[in-house]
Amino acid sequence: MKVVIMAGGKGTRIASVRNDVPKPMIQICGKPILEYQIDNLRACNLTDIILVIGYLGDKIKDYFGDGRKFGVNIEYFVEDYPLGTAGALFKMPQLIDDFLLLCGDVIVDIDFNRFITFHKEHRALASLMAHPNGHPYDSSLLVTEITVPETVGGMPRDTHRVIRWMSKEDERTYYKNLVNAGIELISPELLKETMKSFVPRHPETPDKIDLDRDVLKPNISSGRIFVYNTPEYIKDMGTPDRLYETEKDIKSGKVHARNLQNKQKAIFLDRDGTINKMVGFVTKLEQFELIKGAAEAIKLINKSGYLAIVVTNQPVIARGDCTFEELQAIHDKMETELGKAGAFVDGIYVCPHHTDKGFEGERLEYKCICDCRKPKPGLLLQAAKDFNIDLSESYIIGDSYRDIEAGENAGVKKCIQVEGNKANGLLDAVKNIVD
Numbered sequence: 001m002k003v004v005i006m007a008g009g010k011g012t013r014i015a016s017v018r019n020d021v022p023k024p025m026i027q028i029c030g031k032p033i034l035e036y037q038i039d040n041l042r043a044c045n046l047t048d049i050i051l052v053i054g055y056l057g058d059k060i061k062d063y064f065g066d067g068r069k070f071g072v073n074i075e076y077f078v079e080d081y082p083l084g085t086a087g088a089l090f091k092m093p094q095l096i097d098d099f100l101l102l103c104g105d106v107i108v109d110i111d112f113n114r115f116i117t118f119h120k121e122h123r124a125l126a127s128l129m130a131h132p133n134g135h136p137y138d139s140s141l142l143v144t145e146i147t148v149p150e151t152v153g154g155m156p157r158d159t160h161r162v163i164r165w166m167s168k169e170d171e172r173t174y175y176k177n178l179v180n181a182g183i184e185l186i187s188p189e190l191l192k193e194t195m196k197s198f199v200p201r202h203p204e205t206p207d208k209i210d211l212d213r214d215v216l217k218p219n220i221s222s223g224r225i226f227v228y229n230t231p232e233y234i235k236d237m238g239t240p241d242r243l244y245e246t247e248k249d250i251k252s253g254k255v256h257a258r259n260l261q262n263k264q265k266a267i268f269l270d271r272d273g274t275i276n277k278m279v280g281f282v283t284k285l286e287q288f289e290l291i292k293g294a295a296e297a298i299k300l301i302n303k304s305g306y307l308a309i310v311v312t313n314q315p316v317i318a319r320g321d322c323t324f325e326e327l328q329a330i331h332d333k334m335e336t337e338l339g340k341a342g343a344f345v346d347g348i349y350v351c352p353h354h355t356d357k358g359f360e361g362e363r364l365e366y367k368c369i370c371d372c373r374k375p376k377p378g379l380l381l382q383a384a385k386d387f388n389i390d391l392s393e394s395y396i397i398g399d400s401y402r403d404i405e406a407g408e409n410a411g412v413k414k415c416i417q418v419e420g421n422k423a424n425g426l427l428d429a430v431k432n433i434v435d
């Protein structure tokens with residue numbers, strides 16, 4: 001598979017660090033950003049690379065040459081004038097198969113083969129890499145389709161199909177923290193489809209094409225644009241602050257550790273009473289309120305090497321007190337409120353079941369003995385499978401014996417019980433783990 005890296009960008013905000021080299025050549029720990037990418041690609045056997053260069057492009061060419069020294073094969077596409085984030089793609093006859101597209105100013109460490117498998121399984125026109133981040137409120141957000149349970153007693157399913165793209169300017173209330181990371185797998189068919197209806201924004205530069213606005217967004221209606229959500233390390237070097245933070249993360253080993261080829265470690269979190277106030281059962285959006293210190297605690301997890309994963313019993317579904325849609329809205333609120341405080345969760349796992357029958361309005365199809373209701377370990381085991389987690393290096397924090405037993409049943413390293421609804425309870429527990 002070919003890889004196209006857009007390395008023509010001129011860094012403006014980062015210019016205070018270096019302004020005589022193109023952004024992808026800015027060094028971190030003595031190595032250019034672009035070289036980190038090329039090392040990562042080579043490790044995934046992606047060695048056929050096309051670098052799109054423009055501004056100060058000779059500095060890139062001088063350094064990487066034909067790529068042989070770096071164990072890859074590099075071709076160059078020179079933009080005489082900026083063609084936007086996608087214009088060059090339409091001028092490359094060699095893109096006859098699906099290809100990977102990257103921006104040259106992002107530090108990544110990704111299991112790209114996992115991403116490629118996802119793309120192929122979905123027969124996507126494009127697969128967009130996405131992740132939760134610490135500032136979703138000013139990021140471009142993707143919304144995916146969630147289907148209602150197809151079978152009696154089934155669970156709603158995220159099809160990963162993009163149904164909406166919220167730009168920074170779009171008004172938003174509560175949303176899932178699913179931020180477009182700017183890394184794509186693209187089928188040449190998508191480029192063909194784009195050309196059918198493309199109208200240049202500026203008649204004087206008809207070959208200037210914007211990837212998001214002109215290529216991806218207009219094709220959402222095809223139903224074949226999908227989202228690949230990953231907790232792996234992806235950070236663009238937009239500001240000096242981010243650059244310094246990344247330098248720290250490279251040195252501590254966090255950048256590579258997050259690659260999903262490696263075993264991950266997680267802190268599992270109970271929801272009601274641990275993250276948000278338990279006020280009887282939470283069934284309405286307005287009842288959801290974060291406990292003081294919870295966002296700060298989760299932010300600490302995000303900055304550590306641990307994944308933050310919510311595992312929650314929600315018998316309110318079986319009781320008929322709350323629909324899956326209402327529960328989703330509550331979780332969107334949780335992610336939004338956490339996001340405002342710079343925190344995010346990497347996953348949310350829900351058990352909708354309950355055993356005791358005989359309540360008015362209950363949904364009998366969820367009244368059953370399942371493998372996921374804590375203290376059973378099902379939710380943790382599923383997350384471990386999805387994220388390649390080493391449970392023996394992971395923790396669970398919750399306010400009930402059910403959380404503690406679920407952790408023990410899953411074989412986590414340590415289970416920590418906190419007092420329900422207690423301000424800073426979660427924070428203190430997390431500090432004990434990560435400090």
Ligand SMILES: [Zn+2]
Nearest residue numbers: 351370372373
């Ligand atoms: Zn269950």
